[in-house]
Amino acid sequence: MLNSRFWQGFFALAPFIGLFLMVIAYFVFFLATFSNIEQLENADGPPMEFFGGLAFFIVMIFLMVFISLGSLVFYIVHAVKNPNLKEHNLLLVWILLFVFASGIGQLIYWFVEIIGKRNEGPVVV
Template sequence: MKILNNKSLQTFLAIGPMISIIITLLGYFIFAFGTVIYAIVEEPESDPSLFFTGGMLFFFVLMILSFILSLANIVFFVLHAAKNPNLEKENMRLIWILVIVFVMVFGLGSMIYWFAEIKTKNPKPIIPNQF
């Protein structure tokens, strides 16, 4: 599987979910403080619903993108761990798959796997093409 050996995709999927969640949280705080400031600064007769709706839509789009990126992260690294030829001894494959799945907070499990089993290994694990 050629895509599992792509170094830039591995790096993006290892670091991307954490960055996207941070950006989503920053977007939420900007939205929340912007709503409060808008309510204070604007005239009482103005309608803040357009500002509020636009801010919520932007926040939900960021949340959905973060969710999709996190899901792609988990699927990619579980597949990588399942096919990694370096993990054939002492149930290491099962241990890494469980770490990736159960420590998926902010993509932390896959980031640990990427750093420990891909980034720092010499030689790098090459997933053989099976198709």
């Protein structure tokens, strides 16, 4: 799984794509809420449209948290098993970058260590 190009790309790009979709969903949710504010105020019971949209938004937040944590674990394991990092003592630098700059760190690692060194030969992980 660590050598799969699909999973490497997925865990590098999924947090950013998910963040972009979450921002769009955030604006759609509040636009729909504020456009129906009179109906929500005059409703006899609880506003199910509001709670349905809020529940979907909360589920998406939890999904993004799990994808981000999965990306962090995937790239830490990939860096630990990468023999090129042990030769140059870059392992600690990459792991600290993953932890402190979580999404950006994985994306930079993907570009520099995986895509950038793909033509140099196979990385045995």
